[in-house]
Amino acid sequence: MAGTGKTTIAFTFSQILDNIQMLGASFFCSHLDTDSSDADLIFPTLAYELARHSPAASNALLSALEKDRNVGYKSMRDQFFNLIVTPTRAASEGLPTPRPLVIVIDALDECANQSTVSDVLAIICQYSPTLPLKFFITSRPERQIQNVFLQEGTSRYSRFTLHEIEKDIVSADIAIYAREELVNIAERRKAGSSINGWPPEDRLKTLVRLSGSLFIYAATACKYVGGGGSIVDRLADVTDILPNSPNGETSALDKLYGRILSAAFQGANAREKDEIQMVLRAVVSVRSPLSIDGLSDLLIIKTENVSEALSSLRSVVYIPSSEDTSLPISTFHASFTDFITTKNRSGEHFLEPSESHQILGLRCLGLLQSSLAENICQLEGLALNADVSPSTIRDRIPEALAYACINWASHVANIKPRGQVPREVWDALYRFFDEKLLQWLECLSLLTRLGDAVSSLRKLEGWSQVCRCFITMRIIAEQ
DSSP states (O other), X not given: OTTSSHHHHHHHHHHHHHHTTOEEEEEEOOTTSTTTTOGGGHHHHHHHHHHHHOHHHHHHHHHHHHHOTTXXXXXXXXXXXXXXXXXXXXXXXXSSSOOOEEEEEEOGGGSSOHHHHHHHHHHHHHHGGGSSEEEEEOOOOOHHHHHXXXXXXXXXXXXXXXXXXXXXXHHHHHHHHHXXXXXXXXXHHTTTOOOTTOXXXXXXXXXXXXXXXXXXXXXXXHHHHTTSSOHHHHHHHHHSOOOOSSOGGGHHHHHHHHHHHHHHHTTOOHHHHHHHHHHHHHHHHOSSOOBHHHHHHHHTOOHHHHHHHHHTTTTTEEOOSSSOTTSBOEESOHHHHHHHTOHHHHGGGOOOHHHHHHHHHHHHHHHHHHHOOTTTTOOXXXXXXXXXXXXXXXXXXXXXXXXXXXXXXXXXTTOXXXXXOOHHHHHHHHHHHHHTHHHHHHHHHHTTOTHHHHHHHHHHHHHHHHHHHHHHHHHHHHO
């Protein structure tokens, strides 16, 4: 389940394997990045890394690409066989029982297309017994992912469920982690000297108990303690929580997230509260992380106000320590997004996903309307994209505009047609197609993302059909 430490384990295991030259390749999926959440990129990426690891595999891969340069666009099964199976077998020929290389794939549940993930797993299960490779895969127990392994039977894989480990073992690990983190916080505050008796044993035991099986609780609590103010008072804050909600394993974590958000809004005026909420909506709902500058341009909020809104959320939102406002902002952990977008967990802090996507979709369309222009890079003559310098593209198509070009349709397609889609959404779409369509295509071409035009329009087409069906059913019901 979320927060048990899967990615930390996968990362640490990858480091160990790399040190002993047994890491063949890795792919860490993340919903925060478009490429990292694209399951279609897993096999080509693994093939590239395996080729870098072995000259023989590299030669075999080059041969496969020379025979069929379009193999990357073929079925997942053809990709795996031509890009991974054939080169790997070629690389292992003639070697005396080599140690198997290990491929690490983390957080498969964070991929956008779960049906593709099912294909990835089924193909791996089919070929892995005959390859000199071992696969280490982590995921939340999503139904589609579990179904693949159930169909394959248990002979081809072993399963380890983190949240079912004996409580004593987990508690001991969390205690080691929390003690070291809290001591480090105290030493940073005291310029190298620690506080006597810190952390208090009773508080540490309570923190471990509240964490249960969730490392993310201890990690978030420690971030909160080190975030400012008295570390003694802040540790008391996070250990005085009484988890009595019906949310089982996440009860204490939900209370902690709720307390952090309540503190963030405390003392803020109406405008500041609106800006904190707007920034939160963007951070948890954007398709790829934006910087403070990008958030400012997209949300139409001053840069300094975005920074101020984020400053009270450092326990749950990653904000680079650098003063550079062009570095990306993201949530620390997927469990926070789960919390704030689930009403029975977040209560008054709940952010309805469809509403967030509607707001972001309208902001994207508004930015396209105000910023797109013919010949946006002011090129002379019939210049090729390759002739346009990256700096010119960055200057003329800044981060927020590039984000809007690539992701506006994804946000619109996630607006649920409850009752009816607001008129302002239809009006914004009409103006876009009437006035900005060709300029949008030009912009995507300069960004080398022209293929996104097709996927964007398909998403919009599917969404409009759902809207039409919903409206038709509503009319029939009313009659």
